[in-house]
Amino acid sequence: MYFFEKISDQFCRVVRTNLNIPLSFCETRNVWKFSNTSDTMIFFFTLTFGILRAFSNFIDFMNLFFGGMRLGRPSNLLILRGENSRRFQVIKHFLMLNAWILVIYAMVFIKPHYMVPFVVLSLIILIIYVFVVALDILRHVGIPLDRKMILSEMILNLSCVVYVQGVLKQQIFS
Numbered sequence: 001m002y003f004f005e006k007i008s009d010q011f012c013r014v015v016r017t018n019l020n021i022p023l024s025f026c027e028t029r030n031v032w033k034f035s036n037t038s039d040t041m042i043f044f045f046t047l048t049f050g051i052l053r054a055f056s057n058f059i060d061f062m063n064l065f066f067g068g069m070r071l072g073r074p075s076n077l078l079i080l081r082g083e084n085s086r087r088f089q090v091i092k093h094f095l096m097l098n099a100w101i102l103v104i105y106a107m108v109f110i111k112p113h114y115m116v117p118f119v120v121l122s123l124i125i126l127i128i129y130v131f132v133v134a135l136d137i138l139r140h141v142g143i144p145l146d147r148k149m150i151l152s153e154m155i156l157n158l159s160c161v162v163y164v165q166g167v168l169k170q171q172i173f174s
């Protein structure tokens with residue numbers, strides 16, 4: 001627990017100095033000091049993963065938008081072939097980039113209502129992805145490991161963000 005309190009203190013100091021947040025913000029709201037170790041671990045895991053996913057979505061968006069590069073394997077769906085698949089991926093990466101930036105902002109400034117767009121967008125993308133996987137299952141197409149891992153990652157991201165959102169709401173109202 002002491003280890004994570006030190007990380008919380010360091011994080012508060014870095015955010016305070018780089019974003020010009022007054023010292024009283026960290027002291028009075030007790031922002032990054034959680035009641036137990038698992039809350040702290042999940043908070044920092046989600047924050048770190050959010051920063052990495054924001055960079056990843058930014059890089060993928062730039063590659064798709066300017067380079068015309070195609071990510072992933074070609075789609076077997078008739079509605080998502082060629083240019084339509086690329087456009088869908090550009091939109092997806094742009095929206096997820098904005099959603100992850102909102103999650104990071106919400107975590108740093110303790111504004112859990114800013115996480116709602118991420119939750120909604122992630123649920124929509126997850127439903128579409130599960131629909132595509134279900135179509136592959138119905139057509140007896142093998143599901144590669146990368147699709148299973150992407151599905152697992154999406155569920156893990158969504159679960160962590162919803163958990164952190166609940167913890168932050170609890171901190172605000174207590």
